[in-house]
Amino acid sequence: MRELTCREAIREALREEMDRDGSVFVFGEDVADYGGVFKVTEGLLEEFGPERIFDTPLSESAIVGAAVGAAVMGMRPVVEVMFADFTTIAMDALVNHAAKMNYMSGGETPAPLVVRMAYGAGPRWGSHHTQSVEAWLANVPGLTIVMPSTPHDAKGLLKSAIRTPNPVVFLEHKLLYGKKGEVPEDDYVVPLGTANVAHPGDAVTVVATGLMVHRALDAARALRADGIDAEVIDLRSIQPLDEETILASVEKTGRIVIAHESPVRGGFGGEIAAVVAEKALGFLDAPVQRVGAPWTPVPFGQVLVDAYVPSEAAIIRAVRATLGSADERRNDG
Amino acid sequence: MRELTCREAIREALREEMDRDGSVFVFGEDVADYGGVFKVTEGLLEEFGPERIFDTPLSESAIVGAAVGAAVMGMRPVVEVMFADFTTIAMDALVNHAAKMNYMSGGETPAPLVVRMAYGAGPRWGSHHTQSVEAWLANVPGLTIVMPSTPHDAKGLLKSAIRTPNPVVFLEHKLLYGKKGEVPEDDYVVPLGTANVAHPGDAVTVVATGLMVHRALDAARALRADGIDAEVIDLRSIQPLDEETILASVEKTGRIVIAHESPVRGGFGGEIAAVVAEKALGFLDAPVQRVGAPWTPVPFGQVLVDAYVPSEAAIIRAVRATLGSADERRNDG
């Protein structure tokens, strides 16, 4: 099958949906003439013209707020908020308006919009262009939160995100834009709320999102060499959350490691641990392990960022810990 | 001992700290002339004058942003953001600036400010004046998040919040402003990050915040009648989080119910469940139970809000569930 990068896959999803539905349109800062600072929307202006994709002033609150207004009038805006760190200035339109429009209108005017944002740490961006923000939005009923990790899923999930009548926060990891992977030619969608078993195994369950999925897969490969079969689950969306897939895996493995890039404390991993502790406690043969960033802002520079972002090694350590402590819990119980 | 309402206790803390330290000052919408929409700051203008407490334009982002600027210059601003739902429009100053100032300045310019906000559901306020927002801010290193439930703690914690050199989000539950309780006359503080065992017991641990502490205490009283001794832990602050007190209790009871007013999914209860599943799994004799709001925006009106806010009965049901399922987990394990 042909290979595309995540960047190309997202662009293809936009192109196909803009073709399919005239109410789908794109706006944001430098998305048209320049094609987006991450070049995701490159070429769409030439193809669809200035009414389907256009540049805006430096006004994230107006960008998302206007998307809400256009969406309630029946359009399907897909807006780009360059860096997910700017969630802080678009949060009101997202949390108090997009997420509540359908509820406050008694179902009359849902807000079918997609807010695309680039998240994740890198050495050169510093504390304001690198945060993983999903946990800031995960306690807001009405929102849907998507975090693809492969070109295949990025395309299929974005198409679903554009087609759903509800507001979707679509989080794209900066370091995955260039990641290549197989992408079918046909018009497929990946349903929201369905996790993907990225690597089957029966020794331990590793639940991950975004870039951490790849770290987890690297860890699984390394562990396989030692005869440890880790099952890697790529959540793909955290809201809706595919509890079934997580629980089925834990019931099989009895062990779980949860990995995300944002700091452990207050991160979405807590929700996953809670679901397991509520619904599969009896299957756990070892304490839950969470792998995430330390309790610090995202630093600047290669050395510190490498120390900040959870590594394959950290996941391997956590997996070994769950295996090593197999009996502990029975004892100290 | 004399009794005060939470409102009076918070006011007293402000008065004492403004007396103690000339750099402590207050601003926000209608806090001076009117004394705050919840009347918390009433009388402070007469006592301290217009340079120590003043009204501002309707500009939450400027209110918190200016607090950051004044704080880095060595002042100790305590600002009021009327309703915690407005976190969405003050979030950038809080998350990207207040929380990161000390880090980005290498420790040169911390931002010692307190943002007081009223949160929590009530029948008359509707979806935009009732949210419990702590989980939106709980994944942000640099912040301190306080949620008092009694007049005693409201005063002691606010004094600590004003004295700490770091930014603090101080969440006041609307329905607790009128709540009376004993408050010592002397100059005491309640250290940040210390939970309070509000009601001792050894059958089950109930961890709660804000209004839920009172629902949990009511539940504990009702359960005592049936010979069930529930231990109620009032977290008081979720960042720092007093893991020791939670773990010590769970190691004793083997059962835990976590109650907060915000929706269960993505709420801070997940973090608590995760800490227990990581560090006290072996002590758990029953699945973790979370009690929180359903996955809906906060509705308007008595009937629906009563159905929305977690009740004493819901906590009792959760407690009975942890007790009832005592053996289950061993079986299905």
Place this chain on the structure above:
Amino acid sequence: MSGSGGLTDRDLVEMYRWLLLTRAFEDRVCELWAQGRLMELPHGSQGQEAIGVGACYGLRGEDHVLPSLRTRAAFFVRGIPTRVQMAAMYAKATGAAGGKASSHHMGDAARGVLVGSGIIGASITVAAGAALAFRLRRQDRVVLCFFGDGAAQRGDFHEGLNFAGVFRLPVVFVLENNGWAEMTPVAKHFAGSDFASRAAGYGFPGVRVDGNDIFAVHEAAQSAVTRARTGLGPTLLECVTYRLRGHCENNPVATCRDMAEVEGWREKDPLPRMRAELVRRGVLDPARIAAIDRDVCAEIEDAVAFAEGSPPPPLEELHRDVYAPESAALVGGTRS
């Protein structure tokens, strides 16, 4: 009072009736609140009704309005039944969003009323977005967005007006300058001379009118609407008025205010002012006035009876409409 251009006598009487109905509704809900019969805390618009009536009268059915917490009149002129508005104040199933929403932010898609917001000022960017949808669809529709002087200090005022100006969107921003933001007078939250002149900073005209002169408001709104409809872009219409009651029924009228100021504005009350003008013009006479009074009064009492007789929402309502149902389109593609 200024002239009333193309308005027929019928129009004038209809506008007067809307004005009276709004006032009667506001006064009645304040009474009901005092009696402890309402769920919703009234934020009375008494004294400001000429803005909503003047600006909304003459709009097309397909135009849209986004009222502020103080634009009760807009709901009436757009045709939302008095019964429904009243039921919403009682949080009844027959009210707003099946009882899930309050009356002062209620929307009505069929009548072109966009859902309002409890986050003051936030509606401004939403209104710009609705206008953007009209522009992209080449519909010659207009959005009227109402907000107060306090809202004009929110970042969203700036971003929303700049966005609308840059794209010349068909939206009219109606600023209800009633001199106060809760208990803060304009002089304490604004150092400029007037709000209308801020429009220049966004590249479109700002107009300041006497918001208690229903004809002046109507005339200015109509030309702003025509401008927007013909693709010339937004207008900021500052209507100078005054809030005759407290910010909400928790605050007595006098809260933080000099009663002489209030009394001074009572003289300029838009309702008696319009009534006198229509009498002067011979459009209304005592008999007609009494008849309209009776009629309006009956409509309000019918609404109260309807609201009080309506059932509360069923508990399942809490869980409805959190998400809109997935459209078949979603599964249009093959799953993979």
Place this chain on the structure above:
Amino acid sequence: MSGSGGLTDRDLVEMYRWLLLTRAFEDRVCELWAQGRLMELPHGSQGQEAIGVGACYGLRGEDHVLPSLRTRAAFFVRGIPTRVQMAAMYAKATGAAGGKASSHHMGDAARGVLVGSGIIGASITVAAGAALAFRLRRQDRVVLCFFGDGAAQRGDFHEGLNFAGVFRLPVVFVLENNGWAEMTPVAKHFAGSDFASRAAGYGFPGVRVDGNDIFAVHEAAQSAVTRARTGLGPTLLECVTYRLRGHCENNPVATCRDMAEVEGWREKDPLPRMRAELVRRGVLDPARIAAIDRDVCAEIEDAVAFAEGSPPPPLEELHRDVYAPESAALVGGTRS
């Protein structure tokens, strides 16, 4: 060029040197970036240096500045060593915040430089707050807050300026209008005529000057500073300039731009312009110019050597400064 008021020849030469040092630094880091030697992506201010030098020259040590991502000159004039700035671009321990921060948002408390922000526009409210602290402490200090035309479209511009206007805070807002916000020209994000006139909407003066005329900038800034220092409140100083390089070194100069526009502005480059003026006035001669060139060049090369020779931050640095250490004051009260 406009006059240079009270500036002595010594001042003029010093200002020229700051201008040259800033340009040399910017050009050098662009080279270093191209060679893959830097960690920080340069956002070059070439062509705009006269604003930072002109506005900051003559400030008092206790005044504060909050530079934009394009105000490199401010760091130099305020005295942050070239070595430290360069080390910050290498993310070395000797750079900003022990290596945890990049150079273009670095602060320096001792030198009155407030920490900048990667959230464009957000610094405006922070600057207002710093000015508020001065006002409350009755210190006759001033804050200079720099930001671009793009930032002027953020809600924080509006809230920050209105807040400063209402309280007449001692702050000068220096708007670096360089015609572009990343790849978007001002004409596409602004429908007004100029930014300076927006100040009227906040109740204080707005002034528009040629940002490439260092004397014009200095003069306007000085009177705005005096105004602020004497309690008369803020000024919005719009400096019209042009970004001669791409938004950052990832974008070639020509990105989305008509090169004729760029060439046209090269003619107005503030550096040769000031040099020619000082030669005309006999303040500089070829020998002096060459000497300053050599001196500046040596300073830059010394900084590069220092930066490259400096150690990276130790891993523990990651965990430092997340929270400031609790002060004893916290336990002042009895615990309970």
